[in-house]
Amino acid sequence: MPESAVTRLADIEWVDCAALLDRYRLELVRVADGEAIPGTYWGDTEAGIVGNTVYARSDTPVHSLLHEAGHLIVLPPERRSGVHTDATDSIDEENAVLVLQSLLAEALPGYGRDRLFADMDAWGYTFRLGSARAYVEEDAEDAWSWLQQRGLVVAERRLA
Numbered sequence: 001m002p003e004s005a006v007t008r009l010a011d012i013e014w015v016d017c018a019a020l021l022d023r024y025r026l027e028l029v030r031v032a033d034g035e036a037i038p039g040t041y042w043g044d045t046e047a048g049i050v051g052n053t054v055y056a057r058s059d060t061p062v063h064s065l066l067h068e069a070g071h072l073i074v075l076p077p078e079r080r081s082g083v084h085t086d087a088t089d090s091i092d093e094e095n096a097v098l099v100l101q102s103l104l105a106e107a108l109p110g111y112g113r114d115r116l117f118a119d120m121d122a123w124g125y126t127f128r129l130g131s132a133r134a135y136v137e138e139d140a141e142d143a144w145s146w147l148q149q150r151g152l153v154v155a156e157r158r159l160a
Contacts, residue, residue: 009057021069037056039055039084049072049083063116067098070098074097095140102132
């Protein structure tokens with residue numbers, strides 16, 4: 001699947017994305033098409049984060065929105081306010097966010113894990129075992145443990 005075929009926010013319901021983020025006390029702000037996205041690390045169409053806010057446009061990939069939101073979700077609320085663009089330099093946190101975004105995808109109506117994994121692979125995420133699915137299902141024990149220790153997932157590998 002070419003990068004252009006990844007699911008964009010225009011392909012799903014914006015209100016569902018906003019409701020999912022609201023569960024974690026995050027605000028989703030729609031940026032006008034063609035405008036620069038505040039707080040984006042990678043630029044272009046990628047989602048951005050500033051404090052408790054995730055910024056995105058209709059052409060933002062859903063996987064990007066979930067990934068950046070995941071960075072804020074794993075932070076204690078008192079640390080979120082200091083985030084601008086780059087949430088962490090922690091490999092453990094980055095790995096945990098990769099797993100968390102797969103669970104968030106499942107909680108997002110009209111999207112789901114299968115589509116997320118396909119989108120991540122098409123976008124060019126790289127993993128030791130060759131795919132996003134293989135990483136989450138076979139190679140991420142440390143990330144699952146990290147999330148569980150922080151009360152974000154339960155032993156059954158679902159959102160807490």
